[in-house]
Amino acid sequence: MKVGLTLLSRGHLEDKYRYLFRLIADPQQKADQRKLGLLLHDILQVPRQLGEVAAFGGSNIEPSVRSCLGEREDLEAAHFLAWLKQEPQSLVWLPVLHRLAAAESAKHQAKCNSCKQYPIIGLRYRCLKCFNFDMCQNCFFAGRLTKGHKLSHPMQEYCSATTSVEDMRDFTKALKNKFKSKRYFMKHPRMGYLPVRSVLEGDELESPVASPQHNDMHSR
Ligand SMILES: [Zn+2]
Ligand SMILES: [Zn+2]
Structure with missing residues (x-):
């Protein structure tokens, strides 16, 4: 209880x-x-x-x-x-629940490149390969594609408005990622959680999918 x-x-x-x-x-x-x-x-x-x-x-x-x-x-x-x-x-649902709750009323000074929502409300997803590319949570969850942007691109999730330090950091990352090939991202998917599974369980069934790296709630 x-x-x-x-x-x-x-x-x-x-x-x-x-x-x-x-x-x-x-x-x-x-x-x-x-x-x-x-x-x-x-x-x-x-x-x-x-x-x-x-x-x-x-x-x-x-x-x-x-x-x-x-x-x-x-x-x-x-x-x-x-x-x-x-x-x-096994516990990732708990921090996700917290981020969803925190993002509910969040407004981001960014426009969704897919549905053109401005400002983005809720979770914001920023591409770390395309410059100035953001998605709202609806478009991101639906896996919508827009010209130039691919599902294999690394994304950063934000549940609150970004600071200039974060903007700068993401810009630097995007700059570095510009020089990496599509194969690099396929080979190095970034996971949003720590995989936990027993050796006895099926292999492919639970193979982790790439998900956006979350930002650390505690640091803000
Ligand atoms: Zn959208
Ligand atoms: Zn992209």
Whole structure:
């Protein structure tokens, strides 16, 4: 019950992560494998109730426990947070939910190159290969193509208006990407999450698809 309410509350993402860790930590501020497994099992009840658990690697928590702990015997808060910030597949729906909520009322000083919406409302997607190329979330989710822009291009997702530092950084990236071939992007798809899967599960079924790199909510 506590886990469920925490996940669905309006709190900040990092506060949620910290609180969840506190639920399983012993007096030495450490959690063991079993406690971590129980927590992940509880967390997965949210996508499970919605019938979406398969999309996040299934209800088997083993691979996630292994991914989080690695070679460790027990877990500290800092390591748990660092793992969550990579957005592991089984839990990626939670930060995505936060970004969607944050983007709901966001206005971006940019025009969608596909449907011409201006300003873009919601999530904004900027191409890191074409200069001055943006898409609104509807066009991006529908995979609409426009002259010159390809699905293989790396995209940057924004849930809030960009700063001049980010604009400059993206411009530099686009400049560098200009010199990379289409094959380079096919070979190096950027994933928006940390893949978590067991060796026993089917290979191709869950092969990760390239998705836009998200921006870090906590840094803004
Ligand atoms: Zn659009
Ligand atoms: Zn492009």
